[in-house]
Amino acid sequence: MYRLVPEAVARPENESDVKDLLEYAISSGTSVTFRTAGTSLSGQTVTKGIIAEVVRGWKRHEILDNGAAIQLQPGVIGGRSNLYLQPYHRRIGPDPASIDSAMIGGIISNNSSGMVCGVKHNSYHTLRHIRFILANGNCYDTSNADDYEKFLNIEKDLCTGLLLCRKEIETNSTLKNKVRRKYSIKNTLGYSLNSFIDFNHPLDIFAHLLIGAEGTLAFISSVTLNTIPDPPYKTTGLALFNDVTAAAAAIPYLSDSGAAAVELMDAGALSTAKYLDEPPYDYRKLSPDNAALLFEYQKEDLVEIDLVEKDAKNQVLGLQGNLLQGMQRHADNRNKLWKIRKGLYPSVGAMRKAGTSFITEDLCYDYRDLPEVVNEMRIIFERWRYDDAVIFGHAKDGNLHFVGSVDLNKPSGVKSFEGLINDLVDLTAGKFQGSLKAEHGTGRNMAPFVEKEWGKDLYDIMLRVKAIADPMNILNPGVILNNDNKVHLKDLKPMPLVNSIVDLCIECGFCEHVCPSRELTLTPRQRIGISRDINLMKAAGDNSWRAVAHDMRYQSLDTCATDGLCALSCPVNINTGHFTKELRDIDHGPISKMVAGWTVHHFKFVQSAVRFFNSLLHFTAKYIGKTITSGLTRGLHRLTLGKTPLWDPDMPITVPKYDLYVLGKGKPYIYFTSCVNRVFQPGDKNESLVDVMGQIAISKGIQLLIPENIDHLCCGTPYSSKGYSAASKVMAKKTIATLYDSSNQGKIPIVVDTSPCTYQLKNLLPLLGDIHIELYQQLTFIDLIPFLEDLVRNNSNPQLQRHSILHPTCSTDKMGDIESLLALSNTCVEKTTLPIDYGCCAFAGDRGLLVPELSASATQFEADELVDCDPGSFAYSSSRTCEVGMQRATGRDYESIALLVRDYLSQDEVN
Template sequence: MLDSKYQKFYDEIIKKIKKEKIFTDKLHTLAYGTDASFYRLIPKIVIKTDNAKEVQDIIELSNSMNLSITFRAGGTSLSGQAISDSILIVTSRNFSNFKISPDASFISLQPALTGAQANGLLARYSKKIGPDPASINAAMIGGIAANNASGMCCGISQNSYKTLKSIKLIFSDGTKLDTGCKESKDAFRKTHADFLRDLKSFSDDTKNNEELRARIERKFKIKNTCGYSINALIDFEDEFEILEHLIIGSEGTLAFIEEVTYYTVEDLKDKASALIYFKDMNEACSAVTKLKLARDSNQIIVDAVELMDRAALKSIENDSAMPEYIKDLDSEITALLIETRAINDKQLDIQINQIEELLKEFDVVREIYFTKDEHEYNLYWKIRKGLFPAVGAVRVTGTTVIIEDVAYPIECLAQATLELQELFKKYGYTEALIFGHALEGNFHFVFTQDFSDLKEIKRYDQLMNEVVHSVAVKYEGSLKAEHGTGRNMAAFIEVEWGHDAYIMMKKIKSLFDPKGLLNPGVIINDDKEAHLKNLKTLPATNEIVDKCIECGFCEPTCPSNELTLTPRQRIVINREISRLESIGEHKEAKEYKDLYQYDGIETCATCSLCSSACPVKIDTGSLTKHLRAEQASNSSKSIANFVANNFSTTLKGVRFGLHSANFIHKVLGTPSMETVTKTFRDLSSSIPKWSSVMPKATNINLNFEQKVSDKKVVYFPSCINRSMGLNAISKEEKELFDTTVEVLLKAGYQILFPEDLPNLCCGMPFSSKGFNEASNTKSSQLELALLNVSEFGEYPILCDTSPCTKKMMESFSHKLDVYEPIEFALKFLTEDLEFTAIDEPITIHTTCSSRKMGLEDKFRSLAQLCSTNVIVPADVKCCGFAGDRGFNFPELNKSALRHLKEQTVGAKMAFSTSKTCEIGLSEESGLDYNSIFYLINKVTKAKTL
């Protein structure tokens, strides 16, 4: 229940913004009250905004009512700057327009595009944006700019501050400004003359304060995001340049960023990386210092140097990508991950030799080896980017993972780092590890913390106070190098910067936000214990997800991320339910469960793509399946078992239903059919959605002529393809079964089928709904049948549906060579058939199962054998159809594929490897999606001997 002032705000804002985008319920306010930091505030109202006009309306109304607001983008913030106990404005994923200049020298980006999306847009031009945070796949542009986020390679030369061209802003009073538009600036001069005069005076005062100016120049020679970017006051003369650069790193406390225009940087494709092991921290830091000095004097080209201490290496030593010998390294060993990039391979070799020569004087444990292999060095960097979340996999359940972010002047790097390690020992943080961007003197240190114990909180406070003194006072470094001040270091800004600088920062805050309504408590906070308040705990809920640290890396991959909840938010809610139940608050826990049913369980596609984005492979889809199994009643389990034991009869029923639907469609016509079925769905959501691309019923005929051959293949047509055929608008003439048979016969195979085929199923339709017993029954039956027909694995087995193939591979206890269409085609059909690529543009969709089997690039390669023009939608991951869920919850499919139509423009044919996915893809794109085997059949002929 909202109090009167927030209720009044709600009543007014709902007149301007759709009700479904405004949340006041406990489920959504808790879900959005969580970012990647170890702080939590619960907003009173959450509003998802699609455009600048909506943000402007909210700001103007909140300003008139003196209500504070906070802006949130991707929520990967690590210092508590994206949470609120008032009004939280979330930039929805639809707030994502962009524009690239004709020469690709700059790009304009709205706030909800991720850094990875921006780089994807620029890839064709061999360009990228400068900032490269480890969270780039999930972090959005609004947050990247607002935090001046950097990363592995950008240092201080290619961050948002240095690569900013212009910016569009909305101020605390609702005023808009585009610093790239003369007319906008002229208008701002008229309405905000006093503002610009005060800003100019701040700049003049700072330039004339020799001590402060020298301090700013010195401190911004290294990475620094602690406090405001007051280097803007001495770097520029023009008021608008000062203004826009102050916004960078301001964490939503000065204005809302509507759009950022970045100068792009070169994305050199020739690169090499080496993981080099030094005898100890001192030796590694000394090597870093020499590399830094050599780079700054243009003696060598080195793009990134990442340090990992022995504890960091230990946290990843069991990763399959890491060499076995890491486990045997001594306790003092420290590694440097070094990357160098060049304009061509010849120049790359020169640079590698220069780096190796420079490092000869240092004591390395193993021979230095630079790899140019893309797969190999990408694995190294993927592991490095996942170090912070990886700590979560080894922490004690219930504890929080803390990541701090400091930078030292390079000349004192070794001494300061050794002192930091001694502080860990002093306060008993024996699990603490250090890693980071050593070339910039920027280290992250990570440790686990129990915030449910007051003694532990005191220990944390003591550690942090000593760290603050060591970093900021003794070594004059940065308390926050790239993660932003947030709530985490707001209490210590004056300690780092001194009185004059802190007073100037407070003046800047008052100038931009005179009422103090924008993200209060962040950056400017006079509470000296702010870092100890509103701490977030991570209670146990289910071992499937207990290791999650709520980093948010999973969110961009989730098909429900714009419709309902993300994997991170599902985990947040489950943790709260478990916490409430543990303290006996069962009534409130039940309230959460009721709210969670649709948002958390019904609209989870259980595609598990979240696990592929998660550095520690947490699979929230498995959690949903577990919860569905818990909810399954005995009667529903009995029905599932009956269906499993009478499967051929069930498929007959499916065919009958499809026959009936298509007959009625013919009688009524498409418009009437859509109207009638929509009416029935409005009355009961349990009635499946009908679509004009609904498949017709089909049956397969195993009685076809074929020759006996030494080359044999077992073909298991999935139950879905044994019952669902082509849709009513398809131009294809043959069913998938017949097409697959034609391809295999053309390739010279003798086709074998398992016994009792009509009753066989992989079990997926049951497991996705939580009917594990029925699923296991069907899986075991299929495994036995395939063992027999394949002569216990003598022959390869082809399944025509990727999700079914993956289910078989996961469930079978015997090792069988089971293939889905992509890998089977590449491994076998390319040997047996002659491919001639067509010129017609095609598009492909890689299913979730195929992605998890590592087939995304292979599908592209296969498609390129078939067509010279292959379109792959950049922002389409899981289609959201989720087996049969797309019939009952079509909104999930629609939301997941909201970018499909615009990103497949020009495609004439469309292909995938799963019938149910193809239904949803066809519905949302207007294209006729079919199995890739149709295209293979079209472009191939038998090889002549």
């Protein structure tokens, strides 16, 4: 919610770069703010100095002691470290809700936590070792025994200062007790003063002060965290109570009985169930006083699960609670219950007025005070007109959050924000002696109130810690400690309106880690942020917006794969790909729109032309030379300002023409083979995917019927992804009308052999008018993957002695079919590998041919992961262009998963 424009952005990629940067900062008097995922909520990752992003080059990890610990660099995503630990049934302790985006540097530096972690498993308590670089450039590592002596000898002032602070706290029982009491609940306000009473050696004290120091004391180069068990069995319940008091009465029982998570939701939070497709209760019957506890047990065996479930049911009933839906063990049912809690950000974020800011606070109390606190909070919200505010939180830890919205573009909004914060500070630091920040860090947001919560003596110690560790004040100054008591009201980020698709963006950054252009050009958040900045510049009469807009053409428009993966991770469901398509549409001139429209009506001709040129280029590559042929297409690409594709000899051979429209005998399916599969071979054999599907149909006793005018049809993606919205609508209507007729008015299901096309066909509704909507609603589309999985599910053929490497397309991910893909492969082969770093290949139809560097950048991590993977393995996917993208990245031959199924079903012939 804060906006400061940095002087420069640096990307140091190793310790030596960081040391150089710090040296420059000291010599020039410039400050450095380290940043990983930038998802912080308290304004700790913005600066007018240098932003140093420590993501590229900082992603290494090492599992230690058979999973008992893990060494991590700051750029590793928290959720990723849990995937690395999965085979050991362990995970890291800190569990912020943002764990799938937030990175280790930020998780450690904010001392982040979440639903299960509590105070016991946070970074402070699970830290085994830390390696850091001081502002003076000296590096220390607590895993190196010699560094203890070295730290004492070289950092004399720092050590003396730390020991003096320690003595002051140790010898003053009031201060010592206060520190103990304050860390008995969650607290991330100010520095981790418990280091002074938990450790003796200055290096250990300093190492733990770094946890939650928000980059103000040193740069963290790596950490080793002790891991915690990740029990395999889980059971979840949602108990409704008359009011918060009744709900709070159940918290001690649930905590004592070993519930891993106990989440409180007030009536406002519960009523957001109205935004769910399948609400787990009737939200219309809720009273304004109702409250609920969502709780989960995680156990090592089923006997324990049986016991806790039985007990929980009786106890909740005894405490006047209504266990809606009973206890749920199955992941799908548990997820339905968690959906309401996890959907609170989207619900409030998406319902707020465009242009308003999304406010979230994070406070902690003795859990026994929760009923009174919630009532008082409601009065505060009413006073400052936060009508949409909802309250929820980690009840067993007494940690409450609220989310609401306010218009910070107006002085009245800023006043209401100021009033809200003042009242919450009085309530929390004053009346209830709680924590003003439990897990989100102090930042700029609460810096003016650190002294109020900790008192003058302990605040003075914090000031001294900062002064001795960073005497030149170059490390993230103004964060945690700030002598401006209005800093939380300054530099508030304006939210200018840009486009209704993106206006609700809260700039949280959750979308960044999935974006295939993140390493090459921009992320979705940056695309939106820069668009907002352009509007601010225009409003301020600053003509430099033109230069920025010019650069945005490549940075934003040309290099967005429009795959929409960003929407999957976005708490308010923003699809920046749709925004890009709209901008591309505006960008097209009337002639190019006319040409696009013409091609819709002459699609068969276009398809034949592509087949002809692909054959011609292969021919010239063979007889004239690959380099010359590629060079020719490169020259043409340059001449047409990037409008014609770059062709390489690794493009698949043109598929033989087929004239069969009925394949196999048995239960009928319409077979919609994509335009790409009508042009290119599915593998290295001289056959078409239609041939392969025909063999599968015969083998399984089904019938595949290809619409006779298939060559005139396509799903519309080639048009919509380029922003030709009018052309894509015409194609959509043409295709739907044909499929309606061929499928006997929708009675025969339609199988699509390319996942991105299935996704497009399943989401055509916005492109259709009334008549076609009626037809469309009768149609059933099945993607190749679930279709094949269903075909082979109960097959008794032995698994092939093969190792298959899978690349799920982004559409497979969006349709929720990754489990199905895994199941399909596991049925057919003995060993399956799904790379942890799989993601969108950004080939995006022809984008990989127009901007090949995008695909190369997007696939690098997945390719790196496969470098040492069995060279004899087979690689599969479900889109020919994605297969080409992956082939280029890995040097492996990727093929359609249908080829695997064909081989599996015809083993006698193959083996």
